[in-house]
Amino acid sequence: MSTKRASVNIDINAWFEGVAEQFRGLNPNEPGQWPVLPKLAAFAVVVLAAVALGWFLVLADVQAALDAEREKEPNLKQDYRSKLAQAVNLPELRKQKSQVEEYVTQLEKQLPGKAEMDALLSDINQAGLGRGLQFELFRPGQILVKDYYAELPIALRVSGRYHDVGSFAADVSNLSRIVTLHNLSVVAPTGKDLGGALSMEATARTYRYLDAGEVAEQKKAAASKKAAGAKK
Template sequence: MELGLNKLPWWGQLALYVVLGAGLVATHHYMYAVDMEAKVARTHAQRRTIETGIARARVEERRLPEFRSRIAELNARLAALRNVLPEQKDVGDLLRRIQTLATQSNLTIRGFKPQPVAQRQQHAEWPISLQLEGTYHDLGAFFDKVSRMPRIINISGINIKAHATTEPSPATVDAQCTVTTFVLMEAPAPGARPGARPAGAGARPPVAAR
């Protein structure tokens, strides 16, 4: 080889060395540099992903007070609803309270008949059919007391007629009405099937003790 190289003119030898050096550089580039460039590209991509995540986290962090405020507002609204809408376990006490108000208003309860529960999205309607006997004044006093209750109570279907009796009685009117209370539904139990019928839907309200 040396003999062959020695036979070449100096510029030929120089050109050969340049070609060999370029080949070595190219081999090194493809073996190491290309792999390094791929690693650098992956690192840059990971860095951009992390920077995007950090920027997103900073945005969420700035909105954290807003989220906390909304949660506090929702909790306050739920607490307010609990004040005016009894939960299912409190319905019996509420119905007994209505009966007490009727008695305190000097009304005689001739009928107290629970009606089927109407299921809504967030609450249920528990209607009670009442048949009352008394005077116009006593009936008005009863309706007024019910309207002043902290719970939401709706009185509908009022039908008043003259009291029909052959016996002496202080009552002058017979009244029939439907008293409806609105019950806050409990959250579904964990693992409950979506769309499953809530407990109590279509049932009748508990009958308050007379």
């Protein structure tokens, strides 16, 4: 029994010695003449090196891109939920949009066109005269053109009784066209003339919509300004 064990140990030792012998005295310049085991070992080393190099040169960038896409996932899910909620409420949103469009249309009807501005200025003047006020100043200013409308400031100074001045301000606010009063300043009579007329200074602002030609001109100017900014 002991003879068999000794034989096995001797055979194993002899096998390891044979393997080691194959790796001794290898000529690196002539790998084709190497024994089988060194060739297999060299092949395994080359494969592992190729895999490692491929990981660092190719797969590492792919992994980084994958991680970046995974980081986008929560935001995309949130965006999806938001759009899904909008899609579910689409009929109600369309109804609200229609209501807003109707409201905007009503507001646009309160804005005079270019041809109606003179009539509106006359209405403001008549509102003051109808209350018995005396116009000391009625001077339209420079028209300010905005994106979708134009604004006309009018410098006003009227004098009259307290209630008439208040009624005039109310009449202006109730005109069919939009007119707003800004920078109101009411000066009471001084000295002995306590029963005299009050003096009110204000800036009335009225608005009109732009016609098709003016809208086109505004868009052209905005496009030119954007192009000039892009060149800088």
